[in-house]
Amino acid sequence: MSYPSAPPPYDDKNPLYPPQPGGHPQPGAYPGGYPQPAPYPGGYPQPGGYPGGYPQPGGYPHPGVPPMSTVPMNLGDSYGSGGSGEEDGLRASTWDDKSVRHTFIRKVYTIISVQLLVTVGIIAVFTFVKRFPWNLILLSIFTLAMAFMTGAIASWYKTEAVLITMVITAIVAIIVTVFCFQTKVDFTSCTGLFCVLGIVVTVTGIITAIVLSFTYVKWLHMLYAAIGAIVFTLFLAYNTQLVLGNRKNAISPEEYVYGAMEIYMNIVQIFIFLLQIVGRS
Structure with a gap:
């Protein structure tokens, strides 16, 4: 079938559609007979209405809502247990x-x-401070503190051991005092020797504390206690002669509180070291 080279006039093209006066002609159908696509309600295509009729695989989520993750949340190994593992961690x-x-x-x-x-x-x-009575007040506080410490240490030993140690300490203190009054040996002139003895006690105490923290060695403990008792007995003699004042070195007559405190500390230390020996024997 052949088509003319020029469009026919409106009256010859289709008699059912006469030309509109003053307007444009109505467009005809698409060549080949393709229909016009129907408009969708609201101006948006409905799901499944794509050209060719392809279905939506599995459906699509609602616009604006993020997809829910399917990965389980990590609540920890001890969630809900409340055990000691959580506290330790x-x-x-x-x-x-x-x-x-x-x-x-x-x-x-x-x-x-x-x-x-x-x-x-x-x-x-x-x-x-030489003014009375602060020296006596502080001496009283110091004495209470030392007495409390000594009582706490003695509570770890048997009553018999504590009583025996008290008797031995009293005998040692009396003997040393009488000896210092009668002897011509001047302990105050051997200041360097007493410094060395103090260092020996300190080093021995540190070594003993380190060893005993891992394992108990009885002979080492007894050796340290014996060294401490001997050294503080010598310190008692030294401080007693400082108080007597008829030796090379002496303290001032105004330092009576200091002298009493030194002798008191020496006696307490002798008691503590002897208690370790008597209480473990």
């Missing part, structure tokens, strides 16, 4: 934190610094 993680460790160390050394400052202050008052 928390404690371990706390100690692993450097700031926590530094804070702990700072608190410990702050307390130690305060204790040392108080001790130094009391010693300074004993040494430099």
Whole structure:
């Protein structure tokens, strides 16, 4: 079938559609007979109405709602158990934190610094303050503290051992005092020797504390107690002669509180070391 080269007039093209006066002609159908697509309600295509009729596989989520994750949430190994594992893990993680460790160390050394400052202050008052009655008041506080410490140590031993040690200590103190009154040996002239003895006791005590913290060695404990008892017996003789005042070195007559405190400390130390020997035998 052939088509003319020029469009026919409107009256010849289709008699059912006459030309509109003053307007444009109506467009005809698409070549080949393709229909016009029908409009969708609201101007949006309905699901499934794509050209060719392809269905939506599995459906699509509602616009604006994020998809729900199917991965399970990690609630931890000890969730809901409330056992010691959770507390241990928390404690371990706390100690692993450097700031926590530094804070702990700072608190410990702050307390130690305060204790040392108080001790130094009391010693300074004993040494430099000559006005009554502060010396006696501080001596009373110091005596109560030493008595409390000695009582706490003695509570770990049997009553018989404590009584025997008290008798031995009293006998040693009396013998040393009488000896210092009668002897011509001047212990105050051997200051260097007593410094060495003090160092020996300190080093022996440190070694004993380290060894006994791992395992108990009875002979080492007894050796340390014997060395301590002997050294503080010699210190008692030295301080007694300082109080007597008829030797090379002597203390001032105004330092009677200091002299009493030194002798008292020596006697208490002798008691503590002898208690370790008698209580373990």
